[in-house]
Amino acid sequence: MQNGMADYAHRAATTGTVYLDSVADYDLYCHYVAGLVGEGLTRIWSASDKEAPWLCDQLELSNSMGLLLQKTNIIRDFREDVEEKRFFWPREIWAKYGFEEMKDMYEKGDVEHATWIQSGMVLDALRHACDSLDYLRLLKNQSVFVFCAVPVSMAMATLALCFMNPEMFQRNIKIRKAEAAYLIMRSTNTREVALIFREYARKIHHKAKPHDPNFLKISVMCCKIEQWYEHNYPSFVTLGDKGGPVYDSSDKRTAVYRAEEKKVAALMAADPRNAPLPQDFFPWELAAYLGGAFVLVLGVCALAAWGVIALIPAA
Numbered sequence: 001m002q003n004g005m006a007d008y009a010h011r012a013a014t015t016g017t018v019y020l021d022s023v024a025d026y027d028l029y030c031h032y033v034a035g036l037v038g039e040g041l042t043r044i045w046s047a048s049d050k051e052a053p054w055l056c057d058q059l060e061l062s063n064s065m066g067l068l069l070q071k072t073n074i075i076r077d078f079r080e081d082v083e084e085k086r087f088f089w090p091r092e093i094w095a096k097y098g099f100e101e102m103k104d105m106y107e108k109g110d111v112e113h114a115t116w117i118q119s120g121m122v123l124d125a126l127r128h129a130c131d132s133l134d135y136l137r138l139l140k141n142q143s144v145f146v147f148c149a150v151p152v153s154m155a156m157a158t159l160a161l162c163f164m165n166p167e168m169f170q171r172n173i174k175i176r177k178a179e180a181a182y183l184i185m186r187s188t189n190t191r192e193v194a195l196i197f198r199e200y201a202r203k204i205h206h207k208a209k210p211h212d213p214n215f216l217k218i219s220v221m222c223c224k225i226e227q228w229y230e231h232n233y234p235s236f237v238t239l240g241d242k243g244g245p246v247y248d249s250s251d252k253r254t255a256v257y258r259a260e261e262k263k264v265a266a267l268m269a270a271d272p273r274n275a276p277l278p279q280d281f282f283p284w285e286l287a288a289y290l291g292g293a294f295v296l297v298l299g300v301c302a303l304a305a306w307g308v309i310a311l312i313p314a315a
Helices: 002-015 023-047 053-057 059-076 078-083 091-097 111-126 129-138 142-162 177-186 190-207 215-232 252-270 284-311
Strands: 237-239 245-247
Touching (some): 023 053, 023 059, 059 078, 059 111, 059 142, 091 111, 111 142, 111 190, 111 215, 129 142, 129 190, 142 177, 142 190, 245 252
16 A cells, blocks of 8 residues: 555656546556555455455455445545645546646536536446445455445445535535434345445436436446346345245236246156155055064064073072
8 A cells, every 4th residue: 555655656746747647547546545455354354254264355346345435535525635736536537528627627617517527437436336235245244244334335325415416516515414324224234235225326317417428327337236236136026024035916027937936836847756656655665674673673682681581590
């Protein structure tokens, strides 16, 4: 981490630029400041047996979760960072709309292009959402899970708040404390966190505007989150009162599942190995084994009794 930060400090000192030029530079910077933290924690949890030993091999997923958290903070803190001359947004995203400096996004009053840039930054952060859910699915320790789940849930809520929101360029905006508390209470298992992701992805998609150049990519990214949820936790299946699965009869996928269930049942019935035994069937072979075992035990007992009697001296 210190080597990476030293590289960026050296580049700023030697080239005179304090901007990140490309999305690749942006990813690398976020890796140094947040991705490596995720990798280090993952290794600690594996080494301490809080999580499975193989979790330390999933560093790509842990790095991706760190990037989601860091990029969300960078998006949210735009105004504060620019005023403090901290420029983290990559020039590749914002320079193509005619801005020469990042402060031009709120000084020139070009709200439309500024929100398009904002959309591009949110889009870049959302590409780490599914990796973060994959990482959460691997966690088994409840304390570790909650430690990771709460921040990423809040990150999704923050991205939905910032998306297409011009107020973000004027002040530092945050989700309400009541919403934060609600997310903390919900972030207890992977299914619920995935549902949170889906809810905020739908809010982002609802706020997207067709004339935004990123509209199609935003739609695809939100659909990927929706697809992840449906693939791992199909919405037409719920847990019943008795603990078994309950299928939504109004959902077309239930009919498909029932048809597949009938097909499997027919194949099982056609297999001669699964044919029911006749009612008059009697297991003669088993009866012979049991009878032989009974006679053997009886003979051994009789032989033992004869031996004991033979050893007793005559009166």
